[in-house]
Amino acid sequence: MKKLKIGLAGLGTVGRGVYEILKKDAKILELKSQTIFEIVAVSARSNKDFVDSKIKFYSNAIDLANDSEVDVVIEVIGGTTLAKELVETAIKNGKKVITANKALIAEFGSEISALVEKYNGHIGFEASTAGANPVIKNFKESFVSNEITEFYAILNGTCNFILTKMGNEGSNYLETLAQAQKLGYAEADPTLDIKGIDTAHKLAILSAISSSSKPAFKKLHIEGVDEISIEDVKLADELGYKIKLLGIYKKLGDSCQQTIYPALLKKCDKIAQVDGPFNAVLVNTSNASWNLSIGRGAGGLTTGSAIVADLIDIACGRSSFLFGVENSKLSEANVINISQRVGKYFLKLIIDKNSAQKTNIAEVIFGNKILVEQAAFIDANEEIICGFLINSQVEKDLTEILKNLDSGLVKSSKFLRVEEIGF
Amino acid sequence: MKKLKIGLAGLGTVGRGVYEILKKDAKILELKSQTIFEIVAVSARSNKDFVDSKIKFYSNAIDLANDSEVDVVIEVIGGTTLAKELVETAIKNGKKVITANKALIAEFGSEISALVEKYNGHIGFEASTAGANPVIKNFKESFVSNEITEFYAILNGTCNFILTKMGNEGSNYLETLAQAQKLGYAEADPTLDIKGIDTAHKLAILSAISSSSKPAFKKLHIEGVDEISIEDVKLADELGYKIKLLGIYKKLGDSCQQTIYPALLKKCDKIAQVDGPFNAVLVNTSNASWNLSIGRGAGGLTTGSAIVADLIDIACGRSSFLFGVENSKLSEANVINISQRVGKYFLKLIIDKNSAQKTNIAEVIFGNKILVEQAAFIDANEEIICGFLINSQVEKDLTEILKNLDSGLVKSSKFLRVEEIGF
Numbered sequence: 001m002k003k004l005k006i007g008l009a010g011l012g013t014v015g016r017g018v019y020e021i022l023k024k025d026a027k028i029l030e031l032k033s034q035t036i037f038e039i040v041a042v043s044a045r046s047n048k049d050f051v052d053s054k055i056k057f058y059s060n061a062i063d064l065a066n067d068s069e070v071d072v073v074i075e076v077i078g079g080t081t082l083a084k085e086l087v088e089t090a091i092k093n094g095k096k097v098i099t100a101n102k103a104l105i106a107e108f109g110s111e112i113s114a115l116v117e118k119y120n121g122h123i124g125f126e127a128s129t130a131g132a133n134p135v136i137k138n139f140k141e142s143f144v145s146n147e148i149t150e151f152y153a154i155l156n157g158t159c160n161f162i163l164t165k166m167g168n169e170g171s172n173y174l175e176t177l178a179q180a181q182k183l184g185y186a187e188a189d190p191t192l193d194i195k196g197i198d199t200a201h202k203l204a205i206l207s208a209i210s211s212s213s214k215p216a217f218k219k220l221h222i223e224g225v226d227e228i229s230i231e232d233v234k235l236a237d238e239l240g241y242k243i244k245l246l247g248i249y250k251k252l253g254d255s256c257q258q259t260i261y262p263a264l265l266k267k268c269d270k271i272a273q274v275d276g277p278f279n280a281v282l283v284n285t286s287n288a289s290w291n292l293s294i295g296r297g298a299g300g301l302t303t304g305s306a307i308v309a310d311l312i313d314i315a316c317g318r319s320s321f322l323f324g325v326e327n328s329k330l331s332e333a334n335v336i337n338i339s340q341r342v343g344k345y346f347l348k349l350i351i352d353k354n355s356a357q358k359t360n361i362a363e364v365i366f367g368n369k370i371l372v373e374q375a376a377f378i379d380a381n382e383e384i385i386c387g388f389l390i391n392s393q394v395e396k397d398l399t400e401i402l403k404n405l406d407s408g409l410v411k412s413s414k415f416l417r418v419e420e421i422g423f
Numbered sequence: 424m425k426k427l428k429i430g431l432a433g434l435g436t437v438g439r440g441v442y443e444i445l446k447k448d449a450k451i452l453e454l455k456s457q458t459i460f461e462i463v464a465v466s467a468r469s470n471k472d473f474v475d476s477k478i479k480f481y482s483n484a485i486d487l488a489n490d491s492e493v494d495v496v497i498e499v500i501g502g503t504t505l506a507k508e509l510v511e512t513a514i515k516n517g518k519k520v521i522t523a524n525k526a527l528i529a530e531f532g533s534e535i536s537a538l539v540e541k542y543n544g545h546i547g548f549e550a551s552t553a554g555a556n557p558v559i560k561n562f563k564e565s566f567v568s569n570e571i572t573e574f575y576a577i578l579n580g581t582c583n584f585i586l587t588k589m590g591n592e593g594s595n596y597l598e599t600l601a602q603a604q605k606l607g608y609a610e611a612d613p614t615l616d617i618k619g620i621d622t623a624h625k626l627a628i629l630s631a632i633s634s635s636s637k638p639a640f641k642k643l644h645i646e647g648v649d650e651i652s653i654e655d656v657k658l659a660d661e662l663g664y665k666i667k668l669l670g671i672y673k674k675l676g677d678s679c680q681q682t683i684y685p686a687l688l689k690k691c692d693k694i695a696q697v698d699g700p701f702n703a704v705l706v707n708t709s710n711a712s713w714n715l716s717i718g719r720g721a722g723g724l725t726t727g728s729a730i731v732a733d734l735i736d737i738a739c740g741r742s743s744f745l746f747g748v749e750n751s752k753l754s755e756a757n758v759i760n761i762s763q764r765v766g767k768y769f770l771k772l773i774i775d776k777n778s779a780q781k782t783n784i785a786e787v788i789f790g791n792k793i794l795v796e797q798a799a800f801i802d803a804n805e806e807i808i809c810g811f812l813i814n815s816q817v818e819k820d821l822t823e824i825l826k827n828l829d830s831g832l833v834k835s836s837k838f839l840r841v842e843e844i845g846f
Binding site for chain 2: 017021025028029031032033034126131132133134137138141142143144145146147212270273285286287288289290291292293294295296299301302304305306307308309311312313316317318319320324325326329
């Protein structure tokens, strides 16, 4: 029987997941791949007691990439410094690579793609995006016979957990974040998650595959969930909407939208019902129409499952270009500025209670510049907090209108975007 | 640039879909596969005007398999006679094969698998199951690193359309079927669909992949939607449930359940919300946990999309065993008899109005043999139609109880199964 010798870099949650699957499921993996997978070396800052002591231990990950016994390097360190050097060294040494590293692929994917092609290598990164939900393979191999025209994705379990909790329990953002940290759904430093950076990395990857272009991480408009207040959630709820942090890609002629922001979705939309730590990708394609997939986005065995599937692809000789097409054929993404967005909006305005009546408040504030389609209100002492669902606008026009509202009347204003998906 | 020459057998809806995609999307397919796909020959009972007259036409499909110019045969004829001979001849002649034929794979899959291995061939059949929803690839390549412990699938758009309409509009089964036929959602002879045979073929395929065993089509318990009455739908609705035709696979130690029946699902279950012509597969796996995918199950471009994806797999040299493992390693499925099912049930009883009061009707009928958890009633002249949601039972015990009900009191009885999914 064929054998693949593995060097596993990183012994955190995901590294441990991979280790456990390869151990407990060895028989079934052998049956399905006609291959014995053997971890011959690991690297980490310190060795972990769950690792068999007969396995070589390196404190420097780069040693794995230089170990001539290793056929495949699995990189689950994270970050873009050591991980990048490791991946590049492994490719140059003729080793196949699997990584769960979204930042690496989103920020340096094209560079790595060129290197893989130069050295006739292979890189699998299913685990980088949406965990065990096989969206990379679906986008690269199953929807390959389509133009991907748009997709909407919930790609960060932490943010989805927080927004779900705020909606269900009426608790505010900071309370909910603290609870998420306690339950292990959020990191001690949650910045990458709650600021939308993690979602942006994944969106850049999926958008690159969708548009056969280089990932455009640096061009993305990114908002997180940290500015969402409990009043936003409550007003949206009253209007029939839920707030979800969405990564959105839309092809718009020769350009495209690639954005990350908390959006209002009708409660009956299927993707709006994806709650808690689950990830979801809703994609529309030219021939296959709509497809929605929902799965767990994180966790050791979950992410491990995606990594081991990549390993079996290697064992079975199944491969594809990193972003689905040859690196030299990747175009530069022409990403529109968010100010050009056209669509519906939700406005939250705080109004002095003495200045206006609820009944004609919208007219008093906006005149005929904005058409309010639905309204909800929260009474708060001297103020009224208004939630308005308004007609379609160009975002830069809306920004201008809001800037020039009567400051005696409107104490503060902000907007969120509404997505009308229709699936 | 590499070229793949295609023989397309069948020029119906799906054949036309494939033809159109290969024509209109030629450039993007070339970019993604580095291959030019050229249809060099077609076969059908009569040539169609949308086919370029320079393409060879065969009235006998077998001629395609014997045409030395053809590299890949695409079989979209259907059935298991001519299609089987075509596929076998093509494999023996060293051609790669793609088929949309669920009956062929479900009934002769193991035989074909052996032939493919003998001739070092390749067969793609993504289009056979759930249309453009890439469940074959997901099961074979993405969840390969898992044991598939159970799945629940809506695999027939016609049945789902009928049940959805009955639920939404309160129209009865025959009216709804006629409407489905008028709209093109049901065939003129809808037997294969409404009797559950089509779902059974697809379930047999997915179950074979899930359990690394030969497809067990002949061992399946199959019920369709043709016995579902509008009263069933209304009572279920009142109890908080929807009725869906489900293909169900459950691993039960060394045996498994493989069944097709209309089941009651809680309205809040995500798969219960998949309506109209959409297909859905909800799968639970040992490492990746739950995954739900929803997509269009039929239509020319939709099914064509899956076929062309298979074509690109061939162009890119990506392959796998037919059912995910070598044919000689496939086990015989140990399918339990439906009478051994343990679970909740919905009972519909028609009672003489004069014989009992609603308040204690369940007690009068069942004594202490069955615990009714929820009840709903329809008053109909001299009768009461009762819908009971009852506690967990072994199916053969339940059948026995129903057989022995007081026939003076209960004019008729039937049951439907309730699935408690929890996702």
